[in-house]
Amino acid sequence: MSETRLMKGNEALAEAAIRAGCKGYFGYPITPQSEVVEYLAEEGRQRGMVVMQVESELAAINMVYGAAGAGARVMTSSSSPGISLMQEGLSYIACAELPCLIVNVNRGGPGLGTIQPSQGDYFQATKGGGHGDYHLIVLAPASVQEMADFVYDGFDIADKYRNPVMILADGALGQMMEKVVFKEYTPAEHIPPKPWATVGKPPTRERNIITSLFIQPEKMETINIGLQAKYQRVRENEIRYELVEADDAEVLLVAYGLSSRICKKVVELARQQGLPVGLLRPITLYPYPYEILQELSERISSVLVVEMNSGQMVEDVRLGINGKVPVGFYGRMGGVIPSAEEVLHKVIEMFDRVELKHVEEEYHA
Amino acid sequence: MPETFPLDHLECVWEKPDTLTETRFHYCPGCGHGVVHKILMEAVKELGIQGDTIGVAPVGCSVFAYHYMDVDMQEAAHGRAAAVATGIKRVLPEKYVYSYQGDGDLAAIGTAETIHAANRGENILVIFINNAIYGMTGGQMAPTSIIGMKTSTTPEGREIATQGFPFKITELIAMLPGAYYVTRQSVHTPNAVRSFKKAVLKAFQAQKEKRGYCLIEVVSNCPSGWKLTPVDANKWMEENMFPVYPIGDLKVEGKLGERMFTQVTKN
Ligand SMILES: Cc1ncc(C[n+]2csc(CCOP(=O)(O)OP(=O)(O)O)c2C)c(N)n1
Ligand code: SF4
DSSP states (O other): OOEEEEEEHHHHHHHHHHHTTOOEEEEOOOTTOHHHHHHIIIIIHHTTOEEEEOSOHHHHHHHHHHHHHTTOOEEEEEOHHHHHHTHHHHHHHHHHTOOEEEEEEEBOOSTTOOSSBOOTTHHHHHSOSSSSSOOOEEEOOOSHHHHHHHHHHHHHHHHHHTOEEEEEEEHHHHHOEEEEEEOOOOOOTTOOOOTTSOSOOOTTSOOOEEOOOOOSHHHHHHHHHHHHHHHHHHHHHOOOEEEESOTTOSEEEEOOHHHHHHHHHHHHHHHHTTOOEEEEEESEEESOOHHHHHHHHTTOSEEEEEESSSSSHHHHHHHHHTTSSOEEEEEOOTTOOOOHHHHHHHHHHHHHHHHHHHHHHHHHO | OTTTSOOTTSOOOOOOOTTBOSOOOOSOTTOHHHHHHHHHHHHHHHHTOGGGEEEEEOSSGGGGHHHHBOSEEEEOOTTOHHHHHHHHHHHOTTSEEEEEEEHHIIIIITHHHHHHHHHTTOSOEEEEEEOSEETTTTSEEOTTOOTTOOBTTBTTOOOHHHHOOOOOHHHHHHTSTTEEEEEEEEOSSHHHHHHHHHHHHHHHHHHHTTOOEEEEEEEOOOHHHHTOOHHHHHHHIIIIITTTSOOEEEEETTEEOHHHHHHHHHO
């Protein structure tokens, strides 16, 4: 049975967590995502969830570690400065292979920065973030609907791989109100049982140990190899992206999250002017859709990456394009959201340059 | 060994509890950690709660506590054991949950997690090994190092002006309404061991009755870090640590003892 509601992104996410059977939430308030803990404090508790506002994000992520290690479906949420504090715990969680959901409603930084939306945490989210060789699986919603849907998916993927999953949103997605349809949550069939959880040792089995400590280098390397093999499986199976008018595009926009919404508008405006512009919107930021970029690079003449940061995902786009066509970047920082018009302006400039190139080529011929 | 030693005609007067694994302790000779492990696991056995107990190991010399304790265990990041224990307890409220932590773990890097778990009245048991030094990293100053104590980072002895005072976190925690049972013990004599065991049994009983947070500090030794023989270490501990960290109950059944007030004001 599905239900349609008008909600803020943060609230939709919280509601979806309850519906997905999340058993515990541990968090610390920070703008622009405090609605998550507030919503859960009322709705979640009433519906049987453990919901704790605790002393710090450091404590919160370690409670997630403990509760996830005890086999419970649990989550936390925060915004950039709080997510920085959680990096220690995330590294331990990744190594101990504990499934859980972390939500980062990204705000502008560095430092205390601004409470306005940003995509400045892309590197931190996708490249590890804490110490050691590990990855979170990162989902980037672009609507209130996806803020909810990706909670269902995030929990399932986390369980499937015994890996922490991050939803990387931003302040605008957290705060905006949109219609959201809550489908009935049915767990994916592949959700494995958790025989490894520390729930108390019956006489019939050896004790379970949740740890990230492997003092012998050979043993540690075996663990590393295991993690890398898992990330390989994740790369093979979990890549998600959306293509908009990409078939005949000459200029390809690449953007995720809020920037991708703006870029959709840009595609529309450009097409009205007869300019063949398309959009690739990565949905999983780790694993990253390099292959489709490679494929597209055979057909397009240039790429414009649009981000709300100084240029982070653009590095991955360059890896995917691998020098085949020029890759441009347009970004706003500090919590400023780029307008469709300014991006369009940039796109038109690129077409001019492309045409120039054609002229030059003709001339030389 | 057992093959060559004729055991058949001997009467068994001591056995390690089967709640301890067969793995040999890696602790230095004379170190208190091993005794505390054994007593803790004896209590778990006597109470018959092995299958319902989850332990949390710290970062410190007892980082491998889960090699020895035959219960489900989690290894916490340095200082975060109280938070990890909270996470476990909140989703498994009917199970027994304890953390086992050193003074650096509990009273330096993990101070916030420690105090807040106590203040919430988290229904867990915290075993706190106070050896006044960082054993694992090679004998640096701990928050509980006593005034004048020589460590590798206080070669001239800990001085108040630059390093502050020995941190009596147990007294601090006893003051919190969430703390139900707070006691300071040692394990350097048979009597002390018996008293410690009673404390552990009492704390697990309190947890069963959902009374709230229990803290057992064990004033312990670190012969290696202190650079003393085990016998001298225990003597040094009695003479120098007990005056700063007096043995006894600070809070029982949620009520502060008389002693608590005199001790806090005296030191
Ligand atoms: C974040 C972090 N900082 C520092 C360390 C290094 N470290 C390991 S154990 C330890 C101190 C342990 O001392 P204590 O808690 O008193 O336990 P003991 O070894 O004396 O039993 C330190 C500083 C670490 N593992 N993690
Ligand atoms: S270094 Fe100290 S605390 Fe660590 S095992 Fe040796 S004696 Fe015990």
